[in-house]
Amino acid sequence: SKSESKQSPPPVVHYHMNKLTTSSDPVGNRETVLILTPLARFYQEYWDNLLKLTYPHELISLGFIVPKGREGNAATAALQAQVSKTQSGPEKKRFASVTILRQDTESPLENQSESERHKLENQKVRRAAMSKARNSLLFTTMGPTTSWVLWLDSDIIETPPTLIQDLASHDKPIIVPNCFQRYYDEETKKMDVRPYDFNSWIDSQAAQQLASQMGNDDILLEGYHDMPTYRSLMAYMVDKGSDNPHAEVQLDGVGGTALLVKAEVHRDGAMFPPFAFYHLIETEGFAKMASRLGWKSWGLPNYFVYHYNE
Amino acid sequence: SKSESKQSPPPVVHYHMNKLTTSSDPVGNRETVLILTPLARFYQEYWDNLLKLTYPHELISLGFIVPKGREGNAATAALQAQVSKTQSGPEKKRFASVTILRQDTESPLENQSESERHKLENQKVRRAAMSKARNSLLFTTMGPTTSWVLWLDSDIIETPPTLIQDLASHDKPIIVPNCFQRYYDEETKKMDVRPYDFNSWIDSQAAQQLASQMGNDDILLEGYHDMPTYRSLMAYMVDKGSDNPHAEVQLDGVGGTALLVKAEVHRDGAMFPPFAFYHLIETEGFAKMASRLGWKSWGLPNYFVYHYNE
């Protein structure tokens, strides 16, 4: 770190990339993890869940990017309060560093209700903006000692505490758990779970066919009836008879609500295309770009994280 | 930087991207510049030229990436010696920080002579490797306070000392000077200059036509007789009757021997595609990607920098 003395020369830092490992035993090898969260709204449950992660916090750096505007201001204030509390609390809970970026643009959709966000015509604009936010955060916070990047949305409110170790143990370039949502079933009068994220999938001929008829800038989107892709969605691959959360499946598209990436994948140049890339955008486009760079994506259909329910 | 005291909480850093300017008066606005150099060979003339840049050195950070292997070791040693000398020399000459990354891969071509490098069949492999090196360097060194990125090859041995101010004064997202080479003309028995970099161009219908007949992974390359692109090359746009080094021309492809980029262009996601992107790769693919993100490229045909002559 930079010396304060006026006499001493500014720092020269020398990094050997071959000494930077990304292994199935990241704790044993003291590998650093950068947790990146685009954050339009702050949820206390997200922070509480983050604090419960058992990966050594001194190996974790946090990066947030928050949009401009009233909602962004409120989110920043709430985040800042929790960060201050944690970073001045018990040593074991403190993170190595925290970076908060404020965008110079507002969130493209004023009304960020779940139904509004998911409208087809809003998706391209929204996901292009999300891509730029993710890229800004990534390009700005990744350092020479980062081994892993964990993308974690601000509305992921429940994960196993061993999330990082569990995902890393698979030793995959890109790995994504299954993102579900808890809800109250009015019929059974019981809490139940349902799929939330449909961006993790195996490609289909039908989708390829749809894509081949599209204009250059058009994008395929998952989960819309007007656009039947017949892709195999990880959301529907849950094996209810299995007690093995570590079953793996290779994917062509990934969602970003929770997503572990070896830093070298990003370093090679894999980012979140804010434009149509093979008719894909954002996290799905990222998986495609990574595959063009020789990195495969994997999913864990029986390993769950949970999205907030508005 | 991280506090050494065990008691004090780890740092929380808060950045407002809207306060980070990239203006035509970067010195007046104290804008930071990150100079990035992929470096396979060290040239003393490169370093001497760098030291002569009049942009305030305390606003400049340097980043290098050096390939693995014997040649890389030699280059690193030579670089390290000069860095140490400069950073312990006169305060005014010292740079804000220096990062040296060692790749975990070797340079793809053992024999890096100029003629070997420029063979058509070697270009795709070479430029894919160069792209990955550039991306690694960029993703790893760009920070939240970086306003500008100056790409500068290690064999650029002569530029105006006001290079950064001159290029920035145009206030363009991406701007490239004309890269020439000094040589001894055997006929006239005098030193003369000739074009070196042919990657800065305006696109042509012929090139578009060639591209449309290519396979998905094929790339167009400039300066090869088998592939007549009829693009308008900036190398041939020099106006010998003009004394205006600031004449501007809009470009579709750019070279990277010297290239000034607003950091926000990279932050949005513009990187150096190591794969065919619209049949373009590396710096030319970068210009295309930036244009898809809404950022235009410009060239200065009458403003020169000079490449080493082997």
Ligand SMILES: Nc1nc2c(ncn2[C@@H]2O[C@H](COP(=O)(O)OP(=O)(O)O)[C@@H](O)[C@H]2O)c(=O)[nH]1
């Ligand atoms: N920085 C930033 N974050 C955003 C923006 N819009 C949404 N987010 C965050 O990005 C993540 C995904 O957005 P969200 O609205 O939850 O998407 P959905 O659940 O897929 O519909 C969440 O962490 C949001 O808080 C934005 O414009 N800028």
Ligand SMILES: Nc1nc2c(ncn2[C@@H]2O[C@H](COP(=O)(O)OP(=O)(O)O)[C@@H](O)[C@H]2O)c(=O)[nH]1
């Ligand atoms: N890190 C890294 N730098 C390289 C590699 N190959 C070339 N370079 C550097 O990248 C720049 C461009 O390469 P060069 O061989 O000069 O290309 P040319 O002048 O366009 O033929 C120069 O600064 C080289 O020192 C490589 O494999 N790794």
Ligand SMILES: [Mn+2]
């Ligand atoms: Mn969400």
Ligand SMILES: [Mn+2]
């Ligand atoms: Mn060169």
